[in-house]
Amino acid sequence: xSGTLESVVALQVALTELRNAESQxxxxxxxxxELHEEHSERKAEIDALExxxxxxxxxxxxxxxxxxxxxxxxxxxxxxISAVRTQREYAALLQEIDTTKEQIRDAESKAMEALExxxxxxxxxxxxxxxxxxxxxxxxxxxxxxxxxxxxxEQEANKLRGTIETIRDQLPRQxxxxxxRIHERHDGDALAVVREVERPxxxxxWCCSACNYRVRPQSVVALxxxxxxxxxxxxxxxxxxxxxxxxxxxxxx
Ligand SMILES: [Zn+2]
Numbered sequence: 507x508s509g510t511l512e513s514v515v516a517l518q519v520a521l522t523e524l525r526n527a528e529s530q531x532x533x534x535x536x537x538x539x540e541l542h543e544e545h546s547e548r549k550a551e552i553d554a555l556e557x558x559x560x561x562x563x564x565x566x567x568x569x570x571x572x573x574x575x576x577x578x579x580x581x582x583x584x585x586x587i588s589a590v591r592t593q594r595e596y597a598a599l600l601q602e603i604d605t606t607k608e609q610i611r612d613a614e615s616k617a618m619e620a621l622e623x624x625x626x627x628x629x630x631x632x633x634x635x636x637x638x639x640x641x642x643x644x645x646x647x648x649x650x651x652x653x654x655x656x657x658x659x660e661q662e663a664n665k666l667r668g669t670i671e672t673i674r675d676q677l678p679r680q681x682x683x684x685x686x687r688i689h690e691r692h693d694g695d696a697l698a699v700v701r702e703v704e705r706p707x708x709x710x711x712w713c714c715s716a717c718n719y720r721v722r723p724q725s726v727v728a729l730x731x732x733x734x735x736x737x738x739x740x741x742x743x744x745x746x747x748x749x750x751x752x753x754x755x756x757x758x759x
Contacts, residue, residue: 511732
């Protein structure tokens with residue numbers, strides 16, 4: 507049976523691995539992160555260009571129909587000219603006709619401007635789509651590969667959950683409470699390895715690898731004893747400064 511400190515280290519390792527697996531499952535694995543970001547970026551560009559093209563098309567249609575309405579209005583005014591009786595009525599009608607002609611010109615130039623925008627955006631869109639084909643295909647292939655890998659990552663995550671549960675069941679309650687508190691406070695990493703620092707003069711000293719604070723020699727002695735005897739007691743040694751749980755062996759996850 508392993509000692510308390512060894513179990514705590516194993517718990518931390520399993521929790522870190524589970525966190526990695528879960529973050530991959532919620533998103534994409536590390537090996538396709540870069541591709542995913544590039545793909546999302548380019549996809550967003552295309553979406554924005556599509557929106558711009560659509561908006562310009564709508565603007566153009568709106569302006570066209572404004573112009574059409576104004577032309578109908580103009581025709582109506584022009585037909586009224588023969589029915590005008592007084593000079594005042596005539597002047598008023600001419601005024602309306604001028605205003606309407608101006609409206610037509612405005613609407614036509616708005617339509618032209620929208621058409622130009624629409625053309626520019628749709629050219630850019632076409633270009634962006636062409637450049638995207640290859641990337642999109644590579645992305646689809648990567649996604650397929652990831653979908654095939656996913657079940658094994660899920661399986662691994664489940665296995666880790668089981669491991670975590672087993673370790674938690676075996677650990678003394680007070681150790682678990684302490685571990686959870688430190689684990690939460692230090693953003694998912696409750697442990698710090700003790701690092702030996704050689705000095706040109708005098709004996710080596712020991713430091714906490716997380717915060718560099720000196721570790722007392724008697725703590726190092728106690729840690730060595732704990733790991734040699736696989737001590738099952740509730741005692742753990744914390745860094746005097748950052749209060750992480752100290753251990754001696756470097757673990758790589
Ligand atoms: Zn520390």
